[in-house]
Amino acid sequence: MMNQKPYKEFLEDKIVVADSYGVEIDRSKINPIALPHQKDIIHWxxxxxxxxxxxxxxxxxxxxxxxxxxxxxxLTGKPFLICMPLGVIGEFRDDNNLLSTGFEIKYITDTDEVDDLELAIYVTNYERVRKGDITPDCFGGVSFDEASILRNLKTETTNYVLKHFKDINYRFVATATPTPNDFIEILNYADYLGVIDRGHALTRFFQRDSTKAGHLTLYENKKEEFWKWVSSWAVFINKPSDLGYDDTGYNLPKLNFHEVEIDNTVEGVVTNKEGKIVLFKDTTKSLVDTSREKKESIEIRVQKTFDLVNNEPNANWILWHHREAERDALEKKFKKFELKSVYGSQSNIEKENLLIDFKHSKFQILSTKPEIAGSGCNFQHACHNMVFVGIDYKFNNFIQAIHRCYRFKQEFEVNVYAIFTNNEREVLKTLKEKWRKHIELQTEMINLVREYGLNSDKITADMKRQIFENKRSAIIGNAKVFNDDTVAVHEQMPDNSTDMILTSIPFGDHYEYSDNYNDFGHNNGNEEFFKQMDYLTPNLLRTLKPGKIAAIHVKDRIRYSYQNGTSFTTIDDFSGKTVSHFVKHGFYLVGKITVTTDVVRENNQTYRLGWSEQCKDATKMGVGLPEYVLLFRKRPSEMNNAYADEPCIKSKDEYSIDKWQLDAHAYWKSSGDRFMSYEELAASDMKSVFNRWREFDKKNIYSYDEHLKVCNDLEKSNKLSRLFMTIPPTSPTDMVWTDVNRMNTLNANQANRKKEKHICPLQLDIISRLINRFTMKGDVVDDPFGGLFSTAYKALEMERKAISAELNPSYYDDGLFYLKSIEYKINVPTLFDLAI
Incomplete structure (x- = not known):
């Protein structure tokens, strides 16, 4: 292709390191009050x-x-905006006076209050952002302090921020180490900053759980790359020494974490959350159960809090609670102490003044919620004792609240008391596990900061090592296979050397199959994927014999609301884009085969076809996504009769007319007949029902009403599965394949051997049919994306030759195992041979 860059350069461009959107400033311009580690970070x-x-x-x-x-x-000649939690403005005013920035700090509740001509540091709280009162148009930069609103992509505030604040070039986040519950928070920060598209990051670094929508796990082999990428746009620092500076004055005191369990055993009749009588109290982890437990135990938790404080009646304390009822109980119980509460219905000014007063030890006990004062406030000089009057699953609020006192410059040991009932042990266990992961995450990042400092160029150079280099190849019988980049393999193959191409191409950037940049799934969106295909597809055309078939397995892609900018799920016509790509490179589309999939299984994986949502609004629901085998042909050398240069010849005995009719004709069913009655269904096991349905559906004229009635009867008898489609539509034509055994893959054997399953294997049924139809014995079948070498496996079994490339070393090794097993099966003498 014209203007196509060298392939290695294309691969190196995939290295995901945050670009620079700022300017180099003279370090001498930074206020000398800033400490060395602070100057480094400001400059960076x-x-x-x-x-x-x-x-x-x-x-x-x-x-x-x-x-x-x-x-x-x-730099910009425009005012700057800092968004922060409630009650933190006093901290910024104090530090602004210390720095003498020359710019006044102004609190605003609406951007109409901003004077475009006045250069100032405007501050607001997240409540104003949440209500949409703040728009970014007039600001030269924005910083989010303790940016908790970005943790959940589903919140209205997060969507507002991601959409509107991207108009500002200079964007910053300043917070403590992100919570380790999952990685969504980090990805949302990255999305807000504009350093990567969130969907791209999800595909690149995270493994999708096909059994549970939205559940993501960081690929084990992507951990290092993920943290290197994060460290190209974020700095994690626990102490100045992480950047090579002296830690004097930055040693934390001892933290004493006290687990205080109290008994809340119910006397008399015990009921569960549905009000039914049970033997033991329900202590499951649901939010309903924990909320109920907290409500029932307020009195004993407040009493225990009072006892703890009364042991040190002259000390200052923070009492963290979660419910207004707890606040009321605390105020009544602590009347003999100087306790003041900060709560939601107070004005912002009132909250701010109370928090500043406590900071300066103007009263003894602060009672508030972590959501109100757990972020940003500095109480290390005022207090070193706190009580969590109750606990919940919100780890970020929990750890942030602890660090209001447990922070640098704290002179005393910090005592943290966490009160929980005997029915809340699971809550405490979960909090402690999240705390462990929190420390693990910090360690990961701090080690990278110590290794690379703030040098993104060094990180980039190190990441270039992930270009694939360890090439291998093997010949097993009539199969030649490569552990290599398929582009490199096909560049070396001779012209007109294969009789068929049969492969399942990666579905854009939907999955990644290896940890190398050579991986075709390792791209940012379909456009970049097809750019890499531009290096391969011309070689596929060149190496295929004239007139022969390329059968390409594809599936359209789901685009979720966060990917398409809407509030509903859409479909990306990936199969259509694949057709356009292959046609662009000289192939001719000659057919499409549809392979149906299980709509119930698909909904369990994606949550986009739910029955409940369908009932709420049918207009937002699509249909299940089938898979396709796209049939492309390379034009023959001679066009007078359209035969291939080497025709694929079959005898009529071998390929009968009835087989031809089903292969060549699209078939539609209509009208109807009766299946099994409700009584018969209720009395039969599901295997019998399933098999009888398939036979009935093949032999009788199809009826939608009858099909629906069978499903309804199964539902009445409680036999309609929520895990798979119990009574699927069937088809007698090879234009739509409904009888493919989706477990009939080498992948299933791999799972049985307790190996990691290949993400998206092509069913052996499909491979056999395609090889049988489009090749003859002795022909060469090419699979450029070999996976577990399923195509090569079936080619050998069907007396063909095979060539295949696979990038993933583990898949390659497993594929060799399968090829050796089929080669042994082919060559082992039969009992009849031995008898002779």
């Missing part, structure tokens, strides 16, 4: 333009944001 952040500062509690995030704001105002 402005140079990057869109960066995250994940700095531990007490390392100066407030100061760094204010200095970044000052420098961005001077």
């Amino acid at each position: 952040a402005i140079n990057g333009g869109r960066r995250a500062i994940f700095a531990s509690f007490g390392l100066g995030k407030t100061l760094m944001q204010l200095e970044i704001a000052r420098l961005i105002i001077e």
Whole structure:
């Protein structure tokens, strides 16, 4: 192709490192009050333009944001916006006075209050952002302090921020280490900063759980690359020494975490959440159960809190609670103490003043919720004792609240008391597990910071090592297979050397099959995927004999709301784009074979076809996605009769007219007949029902009403599965294949041997039919995306030759196992041979 860059350069361009959107500033312009580690981070952040500062509690995030704001105002000539939790504004005012930035801090509740001509540091709270009162048009930069609203992509606030704040070039996040519950928070930060598309990151780094929609696990072999990518746009720092500086004054005191269990055993009749009488109290992990437990145990938890505080009646305390009823009970119980509460219905000014007063030890006990004062406030000089009057599953709120006192400059040991009932042990166990993961995440990132510092160029150079180099090949019988990039393999193959191409191409960037940049799934969207295919497809055409068939297995792709910018799921016509791609490179489309899939299984994987949602609004629901085998042909050398240069000849005995009719004709069913009655269905096991349905559906004229009645009868008898389609439609034509055994793959054998399953194998039934129809014995079948060498396996079994390439070393090794097994089966003498 014209203007096509060298293939290696294309692969190196895939290296995912955050681009620079800022400018290089003179370090001497940074306020000398800033400490060395703070100066490094300020310089790095402005140079990057869109960066995250994940700095531990007490390392100066407030100061760094204010200095970044000052420098961005001077660069852009526009005011700067800092969004923050309620009650934190006083911290920024104090540090702004210390820095003497020259710009006033102004609190706003609406962007109409911003004077375009006045250069100032405007601050607001997330409540105003949540209500949509703040728009970004007039600001030169924005920083999110303790950006908790970005943790959940599904929230209205997050969607607002991701959409509207991207108009600002200079964007920053400053918070403590992200929570490790999952990685969505980090991806949302990246999306907000504009360093990667969230959908691309999900595909690139995370393994999808095909049994549970939305459940993602970081690929084990992608952990290093993931954290290197994160460290190209985010700095994790626990101490100044992480960046090579002295830790004097930054040693944390001892943390004493006290687990305080209290008994809440119910006397008399015990009921569950449905109100039914049970033997034991329900202690499951559901939010309903935990909420009920908290409601029932307020009195004993508040009493235990009082006892703890009463042991040190002269000390200052923070009492963290979650319910208004708890606040009321605490205020009544602690009347002899100087306790003041900060709660939601107070004005922002009132909240701010109370929190500042507590910071300066103007009263003894602060009672509030982690959601209100658990982020941003610095109470290390005022307090070193706190009680969680109750616990819940919200780890981020929990850890943030602890660090209001447990932070640098704290002079005393910090005592944290977590009160829970005997029915809440699972809650505590979950919190502690999240805490363990939190420490693990911090360790991962700190090690990278210590290794690379703030040098993205060094990270990029190191990541280039992931270009595939360890090439291997093997010959097993009539199959030649390669552990290599398929582009490199096909570039070396001779012209007109294969009789058929049969493969399942990667479905764009939907999956990644290996940890190398050579992986075709390792691309940012379909456009980049087909750019890589541009290096392969011309070689597929060149190596295929004139007139021969390329059978390409594909499936259209689901595009979720966060990917398509809507509130509903759409379909990406990936099969159509595949057709356009192959036609562009000189292939001719000659047919499409449809392979139906199980709509119930698909919904369990994607949650996009749910019956409940269908009942709420049918207009938002699509249909199940079939798979397709696209049939392309390379034009023959001679066009007078359209025969291939080497025709695929079959005898009429071998390929009968009835077989031809089914292969060549699209078949539609209509009208109807009766199947089994409700009584018969109720009395039969599901295997018998399934098999009888298939026979009935093949031999009788189809009736939608009858099909629906059978499903309805099964539902009445509680036999309609929620895991798979119990009574699927069947077809007698090879234009639509409904009888494919979806477990009939080498992948199933691999799972039986307790090996990792290949993500998207092609069924052996499909491979056999295609090889039988389009090749003769002795022909060469090429599979450029070999996987477990399923195509080569069936080619050998059917007395053909095979050539195949696979990038993943593990798949290659497993594929060799299968090829050796079929080669042994072919060559082993039969009992009849031995008798002779």
